[in-house]
Amino acid sequence: MTDFGAIDALLAGAAKEVPLPSAEERRTLREELNLSRPRLAEVLGVSPSTVAGWESGRDPSGEVREKYAYFLAGARTKLAAETAETAELAEPAEPLTAHIDPATPTAPADPTAPGTTEDPDDVGHLAAPEPCVLCGQPAHHQVAGFPQHLDPAECETAVPRETAEPTAPAAPTPARREPEPSRVDRPARPGRPPRGVPVVPAGRRLKTTDTPDLIGSAVAAALAEHSGDVEAATKALVKRAIPDAMALLDHSRKGGRYDVIAHPWLPDVLRKQSARGADQIWEARPKWARPELPPGEHEVTALDVNGAYLSALKTHLPLGQLEHSTGDHHDRRRAGVHLITPPEWEHDAYLPNPIGSRDEPGPLWVTEPTLRLLLRVSGPAYGLCDPPEIHESWTSGATEGLLEKFRVALKDARDRAIAEDDEVTLDYVKAMYAKFVSTLGESNYNRELYRADWMHLIRAQAFANLWWKAHRAYDQGLMVVRAMGTDEFHVVGDWRAVFDEGRGVTEVKVKDVYSVGAPHPAD
Incomplete structure (x- = not known):
């Protein structure tokens, strides 16, 4: 009798090689991103001379070909987006005070209307x-x-x-105390009702203009107000981090194609079951430790991921109202939450489960980043598990770049603060992105944006990013010992050969070094 499983495996392994652009375009894409051959070679796990060969006409094969093709496709997309953004910024800007x-x-x-600049x-x-x-x-x-x-x-x-x-039934908007006004200069909104009148704005689209340095201006004003007292200025800035983050979001969305829908209707799975309870979404937070270590004593380095939530702002976020669908199908143009039966994970001895630390069997509601992680690791490039089974979904059309300008503004301010040893700005920026994420759900501290779906997706993206770092460590020959929360994983081995050390968001820093296991007995 025919072994259909063996035939399926044969067909999966007989896939055509990923097409690559011409040698000249490969070199052009790398150079236009200001990437050196050694840097690209390090990421792909090859030598600089190998990359030079690819840019001269030789073609890679196997898994490294897929990685190289993935880089080239991403480089092309990034350059196209930057070109479009440059063209958009070249249009006449509206005054800073122009709000809708x-x-x-x-x-x-x-x-099709005369005078439009839309493509x-x-x-x-x-x-x-x-x-x-x-x-x-x-x-x-x-x-x-x-x-x-x-x-x-x-x-x-x-x-x-x-x-x-x-x-659909709209969630009631409870009367809450107005948030503390931001000290970052925010243009007045014409036609706004008197204070105390509940308002549910339809969106946060604003007109095109350049984004001023709101962060630098706020820090300078706080230091001046507190006569250079660093501690007092930092405390004041952190206290108003939420409204200031919303002001920065408003400015970063100027000229954006889509509205930020501030108070959408959400399905019951995204609503708290009680006042102090939780909703039904599983974020896949890891809390994993390797069950056994090889005999002998091992030096373990605990590594800390910088700006985990800041990096996670780059994730596929739903644009509009979530719509219900059923069936085992995933549309990559949409994002939301999904009821799935996760696959069995047989690698817990050396890698954490992508679904996180969960003991209960059966279906559960997961976010878009978790589902995409499972689909990727179950695909032919990795083959670590079976695909998850999707039962139903709540999704909307999505984009990965909705918060990108907001994220970049925070990242750039953070980078400058590190370079200038500016701890005031560093603490302020950290409070802005951390509190922004933590108050996206219905919160007494942020009435301007109720997006519980976004909160779950951003958190889950941070957990997925950590999983990929653990997998990269394992793939490069390190022994992964622990993975916890959004930003911590422990390894044994020469981790500096795999990760860059530093305080940047693409780097890691040492949190602790300790020994585990018994030393080998003396001969």
């Missing part, structure tokens, strides 16, 4: 109406591949939720 009233935000301009190739007609990524109602056009209304009168995000016809 939250009660009447605008929808994307009709690209007509990015907008098209749909053969049949599809749900708008912003409001969920039928739309006849698509923008960048996502169904979306072009006329603000048609889109439900164009009017306040209080006057719009709801498409």
Whole structure:
């Protein structure tokens, strides 16, 4: 009788090689990103002369070919995005004080109208109406591949939720104390109701303009206000980190294609079961320790990942209202939460489970980063487990770059602070991104943005990033001993040959060094 499993394995292993661009384009892509051959070679695990050979016409094979193709595709995408952003910034800027009233935000301009700067190739007609990524109602056009209304009168995000016809039960907005006003200069919003009147803004889209150095201005003002008292200035800045982060988000979204929907309707799985309880989402937080070590004494280095939540801001975030679907299918153009049955994990002796530390069997709700991690490690490039089974999903059209300008502004400020030994700015920036993530769910400290889905996705992305660092350590010959939380993993071996040491977000720093196991007996 035919062994169908063996045939499937044969077919999986007979996949065609990943196509590569021309040798000239390979070199151009690397050089335009200002990457040296030694740096690229180090990441790919080859020698600089090998990279030079690839850029002269030789082709790699096997797994390294897939890695090189992945780098080239990513480089092409990054350069294309930077080119588009440069063209967008070249347009005439609006004054810094120009804000759109939250009660009447605008929808994307009709690209066929005279004088528009939108790329007509990015907008098209749909053969049949599809749900708008912003409001969920039928739309006849698509923008960048996502169904979306072009006329603000048609889109439900164009009017306040209080006057719009709801498409799903809206969560009540409890009356809460207004947040402390930010001391970062925030332009006044015209038409804003008096204080104390509950408001649910439809979105956070703002007009195009350059982003001023809000972080540097706030630090300078705080130091001046407290007569150079570093401790007092830091305390004041950390206290107002949340409203200042929201001000920075507003400025970073100027010119963005999509609204940041601040108070969307969310399904029950994303709602707390009680006042002090949790919702049903599993974030895959790791708490793993290697069950056994080889005989002998081992020197273990505990490594700390810098800016874990800051890096995790780059993740696929849903743009509009989440929509329900069923079936074992994943659409990479969408993001949200998924009910899955996770696969069995047979590598716990040396690598943590991508699903995190979970003892209970059966289906569970996971986030987009966790699902994508499972799908990737179960694919032919790694083959570490079976694919997860997807039962149902709540998703929306998504983009990985929604918070990218916000993340880069924080990262750049952090890098400057480290270079200048500026601990005030460093503490301020850390408080901004950490509190931003922790208060995205319904919080008394941040009434401007209720996105429990984003909070779970960003946290889960930090956990997924840590898992990949542990896998990289294992893949490069280190012995992984522990992996915990968002930013800590312990290894045995020459870790400096694998990771760069430092305080940058792409680097790691030593948290502790200790010994485990009994020394070998003397001969």
